[in-house]
Amino acid sequence: MGEEAVHFSVVDAKDCKQSAFEVGDKTYVICRSDDDLKTSAVKIHDKLTQTWLSPTILGEQPLLTKSQSVIPVSDEKILVIEKGVPLNESIWFLEIDTPFVKQQRKIKETEVVSWSKGVIGVGQKPVVISGPSGVGKGTLIAKLMKDYPSKFGFSVSHTTRSPREKEIDGVHYHFTERIKIEKDISEGKFLEFAHVHGNVYGTSIEAVESVTDEGKRCILDIDVQGARSVRASSLEAIFIFVCPPSFEELEKRLRARGTETEEQIQKRLRNAQAELDQSNEPGLFHHLLVNDDLETCYENLKKLLSLDDDQEDSDDFCKFKKYFYFHCVLMLHCVFSDGGSHYPSVNKEDKETASYSIVSKTDSEILLQSETNEGKNGAIHLLALDLSSLSGGAPGRTRGLKIGSVNSF
Ligand SMILES: Nc1ncnc2c1ncn2[C@@H]1O[C@H](COP(=O)(O)OP(=O)(O)OP(=O)(O)O)[C@@H](O)[C@H]1O
């Protein structure tokens, strides 16, 4: 918009501090300055109007390095490989026209692009648990977390409501100010948010992604508005609605909990009716659970989540699973460097830096060439990045990347 033209000359995958790509009627330029590697800018040249745009950039930004390899993988996104960082830190997508970007463009009434970090392998689908206040969601989730600490992680929401007596900041909720949460929401840091019983509640992207990154299944305790927003997002999840055996019993539980004033109880009960009315809406919840007898309901929840009753989640078992998960991730990062006869040494802390350049692309596969880790006798080390099963994406991570070896030559 009346800005100075950014000089660029690159239309192919190439290493540079400015990478430009034509997608449709637009040219996207990713620029970074020499001295300040922490900031990148994206400029868009619209060929139809002959104008330059500075879009709003959403999402977690890549840890910028001095050199990148960049290529568009579809009309929706551009793949950016940062060099000189561990492989699991190096793969990023700049989303230029994904459903999330389209939606944000409408909301913000301005041009938008969004970063999303590429993650090797898929995480387990998060579980969204909804239901009226006082039905027992928190009680059921607490049992699940106690019995299966290595399997599940809780998505710690943000809320503007005041903490209850035994609630701990950062454990039960991130207690926050309205002005702060509104700012973070406007910066695209939240997967969903809603005004519930007079306060703002929201799930940050980091709350969900950090649990999945740990190899655990993320559990979200959110209201029906939140469930609806997550349903419409790029996050694939299982949606469960917990119902009370009767409205009278719900009221009894809310009162017995003793955490709300009479006025708040009345407000929660009014909202409960509206939530119950939506529980059967087609396409919203996958499962309905009635929480009459707590133990029965808990067993039914476990069945839904395919949990084996006999499997103990002892401390030793947890440690073993963490160890196993860690090494599976390392294996995925490993490459057969010698016709599959051995793995190259991989730093146990997974900090080994890598530098790969994009050398070719088909519809679903990108060929990467190592610049730093040559195979035997200086053979060229190639890696195939399979993009055919991507899931998620901005505002969260892009999961489902597969990396395979290609024989050195
Ligand atoms: N099956 C049950 N039978 C009797 N009491 C129950 C049952 N399940 C939970 N409770 C009790 O009901 C009260 C409300 O439960 P809980 O706090 O887990 O509800 P919640 O759905 O998480 O509410 P909120 O949405 O307000 O956080 C608690 O005192 C809990 O001990």
Ligand SMILES: Nc1nc2c(ncn2[C@@H]2O[C@H](COP(=O)(O)O)[C@@H](O)[C@H]2O)c(=O)[nH]1
């Ligand atoms: N949409 C969201 N709803 C949330 C979130 N975290 C909690 N909740 C829901 O709020 C009510 C009230 O909770 P309380 O702790 O004040 O009793 C309850 O229905 C929760 O499910 C969130 O991040 N987003």
